[in-house]
Amino acid sequence: MLAQIDLGDMRIEVLRKDIRNIHLSVLPPHGRVRIAAPRQMNLDTIRVFVISKLEWIRRQQRKMDAQEREAPREYLDRESHYVWGRRYLLKRVDKDQAPSVELRHRTLVLQLRPATSQARAEGILDAWYREQLRTAALELIAKWAPKMGVRVGRLFVQRMKTRWGSCNTASGAIRLNTELARKPPECLEYIVLHEMAHLIEPSHNARFESLMNTFLPTWPHLREQLNRLPVRHEDWAY
Numbered sequence: 001m002l003a004q005i006d007l008g009d010m011r012i013e014v015l016r017k018d019i020r021n022i023h024l025s026v027l028p029p030h031g032r033v034r035i036a037a038p039r040q041m042n043l044d045t046i047r048v049f050v051i052s053k054l055e056w057i058r059r060q061q062r063k064m065d066a067q068e069r070e071a072p073r074e075y076l077d078r079e080s081h082y083v084w085g086r087r088y089l090l091k092r093v094d095k096d097q098a099p100s101v102e103l104r105h106r107t108l109v110l111q112l113r114p115a116t117s118q119a120r121a122e123g124i125l126d127a128w129y130r131e132q133l134r135t136a137a138l139e140l141i142a143k144w145a146p147k148m149g150v151r152v153g154r155l156f157v158q159r160m161k162t163r164w165g166s167c168n169t170a171s172g173a174i175r176l177n178t179e180l181a182r183k184p185p186e187c188l189e190y191i192v193l194h195e196m197a198h199l200i201e202p203s204h205n206a207r208f209e210s211l212m213n214t215f216l217p218t219w220p221h222l223r224e225q226l227n228r229l230p231v232r233h234e235d236w237a238y
Helices: 045-054 056-066 118-148 178-181 185-198 206-215 219-228
Strands: 001-006 010-017 023-027 030-038 080-083 088-093 098-106 107-112 155-158 163-168 173-177
Touching: 001 045, 010 023, 010 045, 010 178, 023 056, 030 045, 045 056, 045 088, 080 118, 088 219, 098 118, 107 118, 118 155, 118 178, 118 206, 155 178, 173 178, 178 185, 185 206, 185 219
Parallel strands: 010 030, 088 107, 155 173
Antiparallel strands: 001 010, 023 030, 080 088, 098 107, 163 173
């Protein structure tokens, strides 16, 4: 059941769930605030919690307002696309053969059947990005799992609107945002280690930061770098 709290010009959505702790999210693109709270928690308690986090919420909203966004893609010749942080110019080839995607020097060659729709072209390229990300992520997991002493159950790669990755500590499953295939590879390594560290420590507490400092001392810089990069244009529907 969805409720809401109004604090001045800020409206907070409250979603009650079968959870033990309260979770606060500031969602892109415009900083909508959502609280996931235990079913038995009353609104006054949730309101006090939100008030204690107002400064942090405003800071996240300012970051989202300032973050650069990519222009909508039309999948036409000489359109810019990014692969592992590098800019490529799209070359669309209409050919009556199976669709394919190939990198040639600084060109991203997208071969499509004639009259392929924009939506279909987007789907084909997204599937290619997912495969690139899956391959790179599996290599990183194989590299870091023995060093960290963890086991990743399954890897899922999908489009995610509100986060770069997530993990299920019970099953050991990790989910990664397909968009990471467009970012520099060191940003992917940071996110993979971040989620793997949660298999040891679920919270973002001092122990978690100590783990990150041990395995990837540059993680604060990589986090800042990733959050500064332009994000994909989306038609956000709520």
